[in-house]
Amino acid sequence: xxxxxxxxxxxxxxxxxxxxxxxxxxxxxxxxxxxxxxxxxxxxxxxxxxxxxxxxxxxxxxxxxxxxxxxxxxxxxxxxxxxxxxxxxxxxxxxxxxxxxxxxxxxxxxxxxxxxxxxxxxxxxxxxxxxxxxxxxxxxxxxxxxxxxxxxxxxxxxxxxxxxxxxxxxxxxxxxxxxxxxxxxxxxxxxxxxxxxxxxxxxxxxxxxxxxxxxxxxxxxxxxxxxxxxxxxxxxxxxxxxxxxxxxxxxxxxxxxxxxxxxxxxxxxxxxxxxxxxxxx
Numbered sequence: 394x395x396x397x398x399x400x401x402x403x404x405x406x407x408x409x410x411x412x413x414x415x416x417x418x419x420x421x422x423x424x425x426x427x428x429x430x431x432x433x434x435x436x437x438x439x440x441x442x443x444x445x446x447x448x449x450x451x452x453x454x455x456x457x458x459x460x461x462x463x464x465x466x467x468x469x470x471x472x473x474x475x476x477x478x479x480x481x482x483x484x485x486x487x488x489x490x491x492x493x494x495x496x497x498x499x500x501x502x503x504x505x506x507x508x509x510x511x512x513x514x515x516x517x518x519x520x521x522x523x524x525x526x527x528x529x530x531x532x533x534x535x536x537x538x539x540x541x542x543x544x545x546x547x548x549x550x551x552x553x554x555x556x557x558x559x560x561x562x563x564x565x566x567x568x569x570x571x572x573x574x575x576x577x578x579x580x581x582x583x584x585x586x587x588x589x590x591x592x593x594x595x596x597x598x599x600x601x602x603x604x605x606x607x608x609x610x611x612x613x614x615x616x617x618x619x620x621x622x623x624x625x626x627x628x629x630x631x632x633x634x635x636x637x638x639x640x641x642x643x644x645x646x647x648x649x650x651x652x653x654x655x656x657x658x659x660x661x662x663x664x665x666x667x668x669x670x671x672x673x674x
Contacts, residue, residue, distance in 0.1 A: 394528060394573065394629045394630050394632055395630075396418055396421035396422050396423045396478075396626075396629075397421065397422030397423070398422060398423075399422070399423045399424075399477040399478055400423060400424045400425075400426065400469075400473040400474075400475060400476050400477050400478070401415070401418050401423050401424070401425055401426065401476075401477065401478035401479075401480060402425075402426040402428055402465075402469055402476055402478065402479050402480065402513075402517070403415040403418070403425060403426070403427060403428065403480040403482060404428045404429065404454065404456055404480065404481055404482050404483040404509075404513060405428075405429055405456075405482040405483030405484060406425075406427040406428060406429050406435060406438060406482070407427070407429040407430070407431040407434035407435045407438065408431070408434055408584070408585050409582070409584030409585055409586065409618050410482055410532065410579065410582060410584060410618045410621050410622060411429065411480070411482040411483070412434075412438050412618065413617075413618035413619045413621065413622035414480055414482065414622040414625060414626075415427060415438060415442065415449075416438065416441055416442060416445070416622075417619070417622045417623060417625075417626055418478070418626070419441075419442040419445045419447040419449070420445055421626060422447070423447065423477075423478070424447050424448040424449065424473060425442055425447065425448070425449040425450075426449075426450055426452060426465075426469040426472065426473070426476070427439060427449060427450065427451045427452065428452050428453075428454040428465050428469075428483075429453070429454060429483065430453060430454070430455055432451060432453055435451040435453075436451055439451050448473075450468075450469070450472045450473075452465045452468050452469060453465075456483045456505060456509030456510075456512060456513065457504045457505050457508075457509060459512060462509075462512040462513055462516050463512075463516050465516075466513075466516040466517055466520070470520060475520075475524065476517060476520060476521075476527070477526070477527060477528065478527070478528045478529075478530070479513060479514070479517050479521075479527070479528070479529045479530070480530045480532070481509070481510040481513050481514070481529070481530065481531045481532060481556075482532045483505065483509055484505060484506045484532070484549075484552075484586060484589070485501065485502060485505045485506065485586070485589040485590065485591070486502065486546070486548075486549045486586055486587070486589065486590035486591070487499075487501060487502045487548040487549060487590065487591045487592075487593060488545050488546060488549070488590050488591070488592050488593070488602055488606070489545055489592055489593030489594045489598070489599070489602065490544065490545065490593075490594060491544070491547050493593040493594040494547070494548060494593055495593070498548060498591060498593055499548060501591060502548040502549060502551075502552055502591075503548075503551075503552055503555075506549070506552035506553065506555075506556070507552045507555045507556060507559070510531055510556060510559060511559065514529060514559075514563065517529075521567075521570075521572050522570055522572070525570065525571040525572075526571045526572065527571075527572045527573070528572070528573040528574075528575070528629065529560075529563060529567075529572065529573070529574045529575075530574075530575045530576070530577055530625065530629065530636075531556050531559065531560045531563075531574075531575075531576050531577070532556070532576075532577045532579065533553045533554075533556040533557050533560070533576050533577065533578055534549070534550070534553040534578065534579060535578050535579065535580045535581075535637075535642055536549070536550045536553060537550055537553035537554040537556070537557055537578075538557065538578055538635075538646060538651060539642075539645065539646055539649060539651070540649055545602065556576070557576055560574055560575070560576040560634075561576075564634060564660060564663075565663055565666045566666060568663070569665065569666075573632055574634070575628065575629060575632070575633060575634055575635075575636055576634060576635055576636065577621075577624075577625050577628070577636045577638065578635055578636065578637050578638070578642070579616070579621050579624075579638050580616065580637075580638060580639060580642050581612075581614055581615040581616065582615060582616045582617075582618060582620075582621045582638075583610050583615040583616070583617060583618070584618060587603070587606045587607070587610070590606070616638060616639065620638070620639075621638045624636065624637070624638030624639065624640065625638065632661075633657050634656065634657050634660035634661070635653050635656055635657055635660075637653060
């Protein structure tokens with residue numbers, strides 16, 4: 394994958410991984426559609442991209458709302474004519490014990506993290522299919538691929554596991570149509586997602602979870618968003634299915650029976666998908 398002259402839509406691009414990916418794509422020669430809810434922060438990112446000599450547009454978008462997503466798609470295509478890359482990154486969290494999660498909490502996290510991705514894919518898919526090209530990247534999490542031990546993060550991990558399933562289906566279905574699909578699997582990355590996390594439980598427990606999150610983010614094990622973005626760009630250039638950041642997580646996953654190298658080799662040349670029953674001739 395080459396990025397020069399391409400146009401990319403990046404959701405959740407006002408901060409964190411999304412912002413870092415947008416800026417790095419611009420450095421690689423792409424023009425950028427910034428899509429998120431925080432207009433002032435996106436305007437600042439836009440100025441950084443313009444300083445790199447690339448074009449950028451800011452479109453306010455709430456991925457939990459059908460109309461907002463489809464309007465964003467229309468504005469993006471109107472601004473640049475064609476869209477080549479879709480980075481699904483916008484996410485929120487729900488943190489707390491499983492027994493403290495209400496149905497509204499499940500709906501909150503699923504509607505953004507999983508159905509939000511589905512909305513974006515549904516909006517842009519006709520455009521990609523008409524052109525016979527495109528690249529979709531869905532951002533999941535190492536917590537969804539590795540053995541889960543975070544008892545306070547069940548809702549978030551569930552959505553990220555769903556994203557892996559969605560990405561696998563998209564890859565097998567769209568490969569024959571000229572559309573590339575990858576799944577970014579970040580490890581710990583220092584971002585502002587804690588500000589978009591709904592803490593559940595008693596007031597005392599919620600305050601303690603926020604305090605723990607803030608302390609946890611200070612640990613040196615966390616990647617900077619820019620490091621995660623660089624890993625994504627490197628993986629997209631190689632058109633890997635699973636893109637691990639950092640790639641050293643592959644060894645840990647292998648110890649749990651998940652061989653990412655084998656999966657990527659298989660996904661690079663999978664058998665054609667078959668529908669059940671008689672096949673059309």
